[in-house]
Amino acid sequence: MSFNYRRIIIKIGSNVITRADGLPDTARIAHIVDQIAAIKKQGIEVILVSSGAVASGRSLISVSERSDAVAVRQLLASIGQVKLINTYAHLFDKFSILCSQVLVTKEDFRDRLHYLNMRNCLEILLQHQVIPVINENDVVSVTELMFTDNDELAGLIAAMLNAQALIVLSNVDGIYTGDPKLATSSVITEVSDAGIDFSSFVSTSRSQFGRGGMITKSTIAQKTAKLGIAVHIANGTKQNILIDVLANQTVHTRFAPIKKASGKKKWIAHSETAATGVVQVNDGAKTVLVSNKASSLLPVGIISILSDFKKGEIIKIVDEQNKTVGLGLAEYGSDKARELTGQKNQKALVHYDYLYLQG
Helix, strand or coil: CCCCCCEEEEEECHHHHECCCCCECHHHHHHHHHHHHHHHHCCCEEEEEECCHHHHHHCCCCCCCCCCHHHHHHHHHHHHHHHHHHHHHHHHHCCCCCEEEEEECCHHHHCHHHHHHHHHHHHHHHHCCCEEEEEECCCCCCHHHCCCCHHHHHHHHHHHCCCCEEEEEECCCCCECCCCCCCCCCECCEECCCCCCHHHCCCCCCCCCCCCCHHHHHHHHHHHHHCCCEEEEEECCCCCHHHHHHCCCCCCEEECCCCCCCHHHHHHHCCHHHCCEEEEECHHHHHHHHCCCCCCECHHHEEEEEECCCCCCEEEEECCCCCEEEEEECCCCHHHHHHHCCCCCCCCCECHHHEEECC
16 A cells, blocks of 8 residues: 655655765765655655755865864854755756755744745745755754754644655664664554653664654654654665655554644644743643633633743643643733633633644
8 A cells, every 4th residue: 555645745864864974975865866756756746854964064174173063063054055955956957856945943933924934935836846955044043943853843844834744764764662773673663642652662862963863753753643644754774765655665664644733733733842921721721621622711711821922922831730731822912811810701812723732
């Protein structure tokens, strides 16, 4: 049984397209481009989220080891991004395919207007048969503004563009039941339960060049699958891996899509790190919110405003034990919310359409 997707996000980790010496693996990049061209020929829309700018930069310049690590990363990313996109442009050109560069930061996802502008940009590229090559803008992203890694970015893009699938290429065959180096470990081929805690058996070691390990991948995969998007984690160092994943002919981990969520809720679901305000609700309000009935967050159920926010910002909703219940878009600011706290018959702070509940 092959997978019949119309639009897919392909995320390529730095560990897939970087050689052991830290330089770009141009042969691997070329092979991936060949596969993407073949997939595109089948009428599938492809969006690429690609790491590798720092490795590309490393191939162009040598930097003193004594330099500041953040500054070096910015330097390498800045010159490397040019080389990386030129590599892709040159390789896609052989198939008469245009690609474009889209550099984003976490800030672009915090604001609904920014978010919609970015989505419109990507949609018009796809309409014109262009392959967007997306990467984090490492030149301006400093620690607190960074995505966990490009896995998080790819999940956001998949949700934003209503993709049917996200394929994450790593340097292992998928998520294992233990340490991949042990003979007793095997690949988990299908995950259909959103509640599995992978941290109990997934190795926490990270790749030499990447920022995110398998724990990050499994968390983002679960969150993305909950939004109705299938996620495949596969070995990008294998020949024909993309073709084989889509034909379901290779061992890898697939997270089955669980349910559909509206576009607005997809945006909110991935915005936890962007949440500015925090609102604490009582157990009664929590029970109503997590019930199967469509409910908005009303002031009567609010105990206190733990952190300030403005109208239109994403806020985190926590229970009496400070455990996150969900995320939502504030209909008004924290000053007004404080005034209305505990009052009946007041306008909802978060309307159901803009409320994403965890769990």
